[in-house]
Amino acid sequence: MASAPSKLYADDVSLVVVLLDTNPFFWSSSSLSFSQFLSHVLAFLNAILTLNQLNQVVVIATGYNSCDYVFDSSSDLNRSFENGRMPVMCSSLLQKLEEFLIKDEQLSKEEPEGKIKSSLFSGSLSMALCCILSGVLMRHYFFDRVFRSGALHPHPRGSPDGPEQYVAIMNAIFSAQRSSVPIDSCYLGSQNSAFLQQASYITGGVHHKPQNLDGLFQYLMTIFATDLHSRSFIHLPKPVGVDFRASCFCHKSTIDMGYICSVCLSIFCKHHKKCSTCGSVFGQAQSEAASASDKKRKTPET
């Protein structure tokens, strides 16, 4: 899987969509408090807006039960100070974020306590791409980045909604790759996020996991505030090797070699008689016959 080639950009106007993870399960266990995190991010957003007058920032909150837009710099252009203390931009963002968090919490009360603790990354990523790509047609911004800070808990493969979110996230990643929208990711959790690594690798964005969370603002500014034009001459963190091996559906273990159902592309580590996903009954073990015919086909070439 080759990563997207970095393009040459003549201009450096950015539309940055920031996906904030507001998952309460994560922030209650994190060493960095959510308010500290917000102060880093708000300063970062302000910095992006001041780097270029035409820059635009959109913030989408990714909650546990829902996702919503909390800020769009194009809609409130009022950058004055309220009471001389806080810019209106920040206060409106904080207000909307609070409303969102309350709503998100109410939604969770309606449901029984589950085991799943991952955020709805697929939904917010889909929204971000809609926002960027329908915006591109009208507003002529070609330089867009999706940037996500916060944490995504490793995709729990055993949970019932796990596979669904995997497909949705991969769809979004491929769509971003096709429209050459790089997805940057800044990961604050303790474990590695396979989704974010893959997303950044496939779309040609930067994935970074800050070591020292107190200096988060520094990381944000030096790595993620760079526009796409200056990325061609700035040394950014090298992409780490991404493991593209698959895990089988039957034991959830990572495998080197396996069997794929020809109907639904489910992955198994052993030969089965029947596909557990789509229920189709397999013929005889044709793998031997198939590879034999492969060899036959290969001989005239060499």
Added chain:
Amino acid sequence: MNNGAGRRINGGAEEDDDEDDVNGDLDAWERTYTDERSWESLQEDESGMLRPIDNQALYHSQYRRRLRSLSSTAARIQKGLIRYLYIVIDLSRAASEMDFRPSRIAVIAKHVETFIREFFYQNPLSQVGIVTIKDGVAHCLTDIGGSPESHINALMKKLECSGDSSLQNALDLVDGYLNQIPSYGHREVLILYSALSTCDPGDIMDTIQKCRKSKIRCSVIGLAAEMFICKHLCQETGGTYSVALDESHFKELILEHAPPPPAIAEFAVANLINMGFPQRAAEGSISICSCHKEAKVGAGYTCPRCKARACELPTECCVCGLTLVSSPHLARSYHHLFPIAPFDEVTSSHLNNPNCKLQRNCFGCQQSLLDPGNKPGPAVVCPKCKRYFCLDCDIYIHESLHNCPGCDSLRHS
């Protein structure tokens, strides 16, 4: 599509058809203006002023029609995801004709290139080969394989046209090749046919029956006029037959073959395929790749069975024949299996209904759904999550994203 084919036949058969009469002595570039008739789409508002042409709504209604026709046939049908497709290109005398500009073959080559790229994007596990017909003889230009570049390069080098065309020779050749592929693969032939005749050594009906027995799905796109033998071939083998009216129509027709077709139950034998998921080799390691036989630094994948080095994925290991893929390649095919439901159009009665909470912004991009006059503009609604979307997002969601942002941003119980 059928309509278009029909029109073309009439045009081909009787030159005095009134549409041809108008266009008969015009150049191709002039014809595009007469066909468009842009003045007819002008509209007046109440005070007699000209209204800006609403191309977007028009485009969107066309798109919705296409989507509906697709989803009515394609919902929950098993699709052939692992395809073995031979593209047969007619390089006979007829292909050098200039009714397409600059010539038929130039147009074919250009769109075959886009088609091959799109095909591999949508079917990462599939393979393609190219066969050409020239001087009455079918010739295999490229062996079936998974690399788009090698096919495109080979095709661009060989575009000279001469002699007659022979459908039977091409089918015989392709049938021979496709009989060797494993049974789980879907065998397909896409014929781009310029000639109006076929010059065959034997009985072509026998060959068609043979293709039918070997379960090869044959589709034909004609560039001249409809021919009985092509139609018969497609009907017998379950393919589609269409005739291109002009270049843009041709492009549309050829790209329709990129998404996987519904699988025919008796054709598709469910099977388990042995595949390898190679790991990326360490940066800086030097080894000889088995595909190009060159020493390369870094970048490469190691076959888990025989440890041979391959340059790119997906591929087939040159040494042991194992299919090598990575998990994103499999994931890229999943949206064919879980298609997203088409959105319903929001009717004005729906908007006026006070019980229904009116959403003023598109859920995807937050654009206002109101007209400049503060009236509700065109919008669509997802049948599942009841979120409203603007037309741009609707097209983007169905054609590229394949996710509903509304459904994905609510946790399912």
